[in-house]
Amino acid sequence: MEEHKDRASSSISIALIGSGGAGVMTAGSMLLEAAGRAGLFGIMTRSAGPQIRGGEAAAMLRLATFPVESHDNEFDILLAIDWLNADRFRAEIPLGTQSLIIGETDAEPPQAFTDSGARTLELPLKQIARETDGGRENMVVLGVVCSLIGLPLEPLHQVLESLLKRKGQAAIDSSVACVDSGAAHTGKHQGSYQLSLSSEKQCDLWNISGNEAAGLGAIRGGVRFVAAYPITPATELLEWMAPALEQVGGILVQAEDELASVNQLIGASFGGTPSLTATSGPGLALMTESIGLAVASETPIVVVDVMRGGPSTGIPTKSEQSDLNIAIYGLHGDAPHLVLAPMSVADCLFTTQWAIHLAEKLQTAAIVLSDQNLGQTRAIIERPADVAFVSGRSIQETPMEGYQRYAVGGNGVSPMALPGTAGCQYTADGLEHAPSGIPSSRAEDHRQQLDKRRDKLVNHDYGDHWALIEGEGEFAVITWGSSLAPVREARAMLLSDGIDIRIIAPRLLLPVQPERMQQALAGVTGALVVEQSHGAQFFHYLQAFYPQKFEFMSMAQPGPLPIRPEQVVADIKTRGKY
Amino acid sequence: MDQTSTSTAALKPKDYKSDTKPVWCPGCGDFSVLSAFTKAMAAMQLDPERVVVISGIGCSSRIPAYLNVYGFHAVHGRALPVGIGLKITRPDLTVMVAGGDGDGFSIGGNHFMQACRRNVDMTYVVMDNQVYGMTKGQASPTTEPDWERGKLTPHGTRINPFYPLVIALASGANFIARASSNDPNGAARVITEAVQHPGFSFVQILSPCITFRPEQRDWKKIVHPAPVVATADPAVAARRLMTDDNFFIGTLFKGERVPFTPEFEPRAESAHELETAFRMSA
Numbered sequence: 001m002e003e004h005k006d007r008a009s010s011s012i013s014i015a016l017i018g019s020g021g022a023g024v025m026t027a028g029s030m031l032l033e034a035a036g037r038a039g040l041f042g043i044m045t046r047s048a049g050p051q052i053r054g055g056e057a058a059a060m061l062r063l064a065t066f067p068v069e070s071h072d073n074e075f076d077i078l079l080a081i082d083w084l085n086a087d088r089f090r091a092e093i094p095l096g097t098q099s100l101i102i103g104e105t106d107a108e109p110p111q112a113f114t115d116s117g118a119r120t121l122e123l124p125l126k127q128i129a130r131e132t133d134g135g136r137e138n139m140v141v142l143g144v145v146c147s148l149i150g151l152p153l154e155p156l157h158q159v160l161e162s163l164l165k166r167k168g169q170a171a172i173d174s175s176v177a178c179v180d181s182g183a184a185h186t187g188k189h190q191g192s193y194q195l196s197l198s199s200e201k202q203c204d205l206w207n208i209s210g211n212e213a214a215g216l217g218a219i220r221g222g223v224r225f226v227a228a229y230p231i232t233p234a235t236e237l238l239e240w241m242a243p244a245l246e247q248v249g250g251i252l253v254q255a256e257d258e259l260a261s262v263n264q265l266i267g268a269s270f271g272g273t274p275s276l277t278a279t280s281g282p283g284l285a286l287m288t289e290s291i292g293l294a295v296a297s298e299t300p301i302v303v304v305d306v307m308r309g310g311p312s313t314g315i316p317t318k319s320e321q322s323d324l325n326i327a328i329y330g331l332h333g334d335a336p337h338l339v340l341a342p343m344s345v346a347d348c349l350f351t352t353q354w355a356i357h358l359a360e361k362l363q364t365a366a367i368v369l370s371d372q373n374l375g376q377t378r379a380i381i382e383r384p385a386d387v388a389f390v391s392g393r394s395i396q397e398t399p400m401e402g403y404q405r406y407a408v409g410g411n412g413v414s415p416m417a418l419p420g421t422a423g424c425q426y427t428a429d430g431l432e433h434a435p436s437g438i439p440s441s442r443a444e445d446h447r448q449q450l451d452k453r454r455d456k457l458v459n460h461d462y463g464d465h466w467a468l469i470e471g472e473g474e475f476a477v478i479t480w481g482s483s484l485a486p487v488r489e490a491r492a493m494l495l496s497d498g499i500d501i502r503i504i505a506p507r508l509l510l511p512v513q514p515e516r517m518q519q520a521l522a523g524v525t526g527a528l529v530v531e532q533s534h535g536a537q538f539f540h541y542l543q544a545f546y547p548q549k550f551e552f553m554s555m556a557q558p559g560p561l562p563i564r565p566e567q568v569v570a571d572i573k574t575r576g577k578y
Numbered sequence: 579m580d581q582t583s584t585s586t587a588a589l590k591p592k593d594y595k596s597d598t599k600p601v602w603c604p605g606c607g608d609f610s611v612l613s614a615f616t617k618a619m620a621a622m623q624l625d626p627e628r629v630v631v632i633s634g635i636g637c638s639s640r641i642p643a644y645l646n647v648y649g650f651h652a653v654h655g656r657a658l659p660v661g662i663g664l665k666i667t668r669p670d671l672t673v674m675v676a677g678g679d680g681d682g683f684s685i686g687g688n689h690f691m692q693a694c695r696r697n698v699d700m701t702y703v704v705m706d707n708q709v710y711g712m713t714k715g716q717a718s719p720t721t722e723p724d725w726e727r728g729k730l731t732p733h734g735t736r737i738n739p740f741y742p743l744v745i746a747l748a749s750g751a752n753f754i755a756r757a758s759s760n761d762p763n764g765a766a767r768v769i770t771e772a773v774q775h776p777g778f779s780f781v782q783i784l785s786p787c788i789t790f791r792p793e794q795r796d797w798k799k800i801v802h803p804a805p806v807v808a809t810a811d812p813a814v815a816a817r818r819l820m821t822d823d824n825f826f827i828g829t830l831f832k833g834e835r836v837p838f839t840p841e842f843e844p845r846a847e848s849a850h851e852l853e854t855a856f857r858m859s860a
Contacts, residue, residue: 267663427649
């Protein structure tokens with residue numbers, strides 16, 4: 001396949017697998033960091049069995065000379081320290097005839113992998129490791145990979161030195177020896193998956209996960225209070241924020257459950273502190289009643305939902321875009337709120353920061369739909385640009401005769417008095433209320449406050465950030481969140497065939513933007529909706545809120561399998577009649 | 579007081595009252611509790627704008643709107659977390675949480691225990707009438723097991739009542755007292771003491787619902803002052819609770835546990851320093 005070779009020079013995909021304590025995640029992280037230091041871009045995703053410690057694990061990397069956000073159609077190199085339960089990753093690690101399977105001497109790779117027609121190579125990994133005092137196979141593996149892809153060993157040595165410093169010089173020396181030794185054992189395969197390294201060093205690259213990016217976005221946006229309950233796969237976001245908040249004079253409180261965490265946010269925000277929590281589907285379900293309270297009492301809060309497979313406990317460690325419905329429709333009553341979705345690791349920063357700005361400015365609740373795929377992917381990216389979005393809440397700072405917290409009129413946003421402001425005392429309420437805040441069940445008050453809470457969101461100008469729009473074609477692909485990355489790759493593949501498609505990926509899912517969508521769809525005659533959910537939730541959302549003269553077509557695939565670019569290409573060629 | 583009030587004249591109980599008319603039934607004990615709140619605030623000369631009263635859902639949870647302080651009428655059972663989030667980020671405020679036995683001990687039961695454990699400097703007042711009044715007469719966690727007039731439990735609840743003082747002590751509350759709405763002045767003194775004591779203070783106020791539990795009119799004859807002074811020793815307090823008949827009035831426990839007071843001083847300037855951890859050193 002000519003195309004494969006071309007692509008291989010600029011992008012290489014590597015899967016490292018092993019069981020219980022083999023250290024493939026460590027090796028993967030080190031490889032990613034070393035590639036970044038060599039000026040490459042890349043991503044690493046992780047997949048593991050349900051075991052707390054041990055069990056089969058896979059580090060899946062893609063290293064490239066250009067920014068990458070998703071995995072390729074196939075993996076070039078599959079390297080196993082052992083094959084125990086490795087076949088469980090078969091669907092997540094597609095191989096082709098050009099792929100290379102590497103394993104321990106005399107250990108037969110599972111047929112599930114060899115059926116692909118990939119070539120195989122046996123290496124005495126254990127023996128090479130044993131030749132070094134304290135040597136470990138995962139370090140040997142690192143050397144092997146570097147040799148295959150032509151990555152200089154120097155940046156890897158630096159990574160080992162900085163990451164193993166705590167373990168002492170002996171640990172560094174033995175790891176370096178193993179790496180070098182592994183690199184020397186590839187024989188004729190050396191450089192067979194050569195990545196074209198640029199002599200130009202990228203000057204400002206970051207190594208960051210989506211969860212960390214969201215945390216940083218939160219702090220940049222002004223969040224100083226977080227209350228949370230640990231949940232996979234959102235926990236790392238919270239674990240990053242706990243010490244980070246202390247550095248900026250904020251605090252993270254571990255609450256007794258999600259009911260408590262969301263209500264602590266409401267209390268802190270009522271006092272004037274921008275507040276956020278992170279959770280996953282089950283936690284979001286618990287929080288929904290009080291998210292409605294934030295909406296009704298007009299108290300800004302932000303909830304980041306790092307989605308995982310559902311329903312119920314579902315698949316905690318793996319990704320799915322199936323919380324769209326609960327985020328959009330999950331609140332009882334008519335409760336206008338914000339729903340936003342980041343579409344890349346880097347965008348987790350921007351979108352979270354924007355969500356805080358919007359929630360604060362519009363005095364409402366914002367739900368940010370990230371997912372396991374974005375949150376737990378570690379990526380080498382260009383430094384995200386600084387954006388000016390910070391909390392900008394409208395505050396009643398001075399005493400005011402006849403102050404009305406929920407005054408109607410204007411753009412619907414009424415200045416909020418914070419406790420401590422004399423003469424403006426009021427009671428915030430989840431009961432329907434008059435403009436003063438006093439509970440009211442009168443039809444006029446209800447109508448007026450419903451209008452107020454809707455209009456302030458609908459009338460706000462969200463600007464071009466509402467969506468990412470690319471391409472000019474008459475056939476559109478509408479997608480969202482982490483599904484955007486494979487769709488963009490698919491577009492690049494189609495472009496090389498002379499086909500241009502139009503991509504529309506809304507970052508702002510609620511309130512809907514009918515006029516902007518209409519503009520984005522001008523001239524489009526057919527559209528495919530790509531999403532990672534079994535129930536085609538995004539497809540139904542588009543049909544409900546953005547009806548068109550043409551019919552939307554649906555490509556909905558449940559998690560945890562990522563959507564692959566070639567799948568999208570095939571679907572577009574069929575459905576788009578190319 | 580370093581906080582300047584809008585008026586230099588001493589504040590009276592009525593200055594803490596709002597113009598909103600309570601929804602409560604005539605004869606409800608909560609009127610006296612409202613009065614005890616305003617008396618306590620006047621006794622402490624609190625600046626109304628620096629007090630926040632937070633509640634959940636239920637008859638008694640309507641209290642914030644009847645006060646001329648800041649208030650938050652939150653959802654059922656979750657008033658304590660709202661109070662905790664506020665007090666941690668605004669330690670300058672006097673934070674009080676108020677509500678009923680259903681709100682605090684049933685739907686909010688876990689938050690009650692965790693709030694006792696966390697020991698944030700705030701006061702929690704539960705107006706206990708052993709019935710759900712707002713939904714018109716169902717058994718609550720503190721209802722006797724053989725009360726047969728609960729509309730969802732016609733044969734009685736047949737389950738053990740919740741014992742708030744024991745739970746509060748076992749969970750780590752730093753101040754535990756019981757008062758009666760039949761003695762608003764006494765209740766005001768207990769609330770004052772509770773607010774002034776550091777850490778999480780819990781006050782159960784027996785507050786009859788004569789609409790759904792008319793027999794509670796007799797509470798005024800049954801309540802009696804505890805014959806002993808408050809102890810700082812949890813073991814002594816626990817022994818006293820063994821012989822509690824649920825109608826002792828007074829302060830049981832004044833602990834010496836250190837309140838949860840995390841440092842909170844938001845700074846914006848160092849946010850960009852956090853980036854350095856992500857930067858590749860090429």
